[in-house]
Amino acid sequence: MSVTLVWYLIVAAMMFAIGAWGAMIRRNAVVVFMCVELMINAVNLTLVAFSDYLPKAHGAGTGYAVLVIAIAAAEVAVGLAIVLAVFRTRRTVNIDEINSMKG
Amino acid sequence: MIFVFIVLSAITLISSFGVVISRNVVHSALFMSGAFLGVAGFFAMLHSPALAALQVLIYVGAVTVVILFGIMFTQRPQVRRFRTILNRQVGAGFTVALFVGALLIYVFLQQDWGSTSAGHGPRTVASLGRILVGVSSGTDIFALLFEVASILLLVAVVAAIVISRRKTGEGVERRAEE
Structure with a gap:
């Protein structure tokens, strides 16, 4: 019995679900960012698993994983800049109190 | 190989859980780097050593440090209780996340992936x-x-x-x- 594709996919699905749970229930904006990063990493894991296990993929999943890492790094830079700007004007990063755009 | 897989998935999933339920924000960031290290180990298992190195450099190195800087700039010392870190949707959020995870696992198990074998990356x-x-x-x-x-x-x-x-x-x- 060896490690198959489905095992990786199940671990990635569980990681994605944990990240989604955290993004829904935490109040701190920085922790919500961390949970989004967890979800991005779970998707990367599925991409690389497909790239390694599917013969017709030509290894494209690994290339997509590199692009996803680059875009996630850009997202962290812009997201933390927004959190800093919000903290400077509101003196809080609690996302339950940042509701001035609520209709 | 199975032993390595089980250890890596334990590291990844326990660290991910720690990010969500840790009361200290800095502990959350360190748990997050642990989860990234677990994923880097998975990449090495999946015959992508270059991507594993990139993961360690960018995520464990750069992203964790940037997020720690964000924590340093934005966190005030405050009372750490579960009431103050979690909002009112804990139960509902858990139900939705459980449903999403179960749906993903169901789809992955139902799908016929054809002839799969390791080592094509x-x-x-x-x-x-x-x-x-x-x-x-x-x-x-x-x-x-x-x-x-x-x-x-x-x-x-x-x-x-x-x-x-x-x-x-x-x-x-x-x-x-x-």
Whole structure:
């Protein structure tokens, strides 16, 4: 019995679900960012698993994983800049109190 | 191999859980780097050592440090109780996340993946580089995606500077108020 594709996919699905749970229930904006990063990493894991296990993929999943890492790094830079700007004007990063755009 | 897989998945899932339920924000960031290290181990298991190295450099190194800087700038010392870190949707959020995870696992198990065998990924750095510049067979689109990603990184860095920059005199005024 060896490690198959489905095992990786199940671990990635569980990681994605944990990240989604955290993004829904935490109040701190920085922790919500961390949970989004967890979800991005779970998707990367599925991409690389497909790239390694599917013969017709030509290894494209690994290339997509590199692009996803680059875009996630850009997202962290812009997201933390927004959190800093919000903290400077509101003196809080609690996302339950940042509701001035609520209709 | 199975033993390594079980250890890595335990590291990844326990660290992910720690990110969500840890009461201290700095502990959350350190748990997050643990989860990233677990994923890097998975990449090494999946015959992508170059991607594992990139994961360690970018996520465990750079992203964790940037997030720790964000924590240093934004967190005030406060009472740490579960009531203060979690909002009122804990139960509902758990139900939704459980449903999402169960649905994903169901789809993954139902789908017929055909003949799968390990070892088709780009093992060497040279083949990964050929995929990224689009000269490998079947990956022509990466020639475009690579350029778009580089422009996106440039725009994102400039945007981060513009958004987080302090306007002239803003910091001085606040210091006078306090």
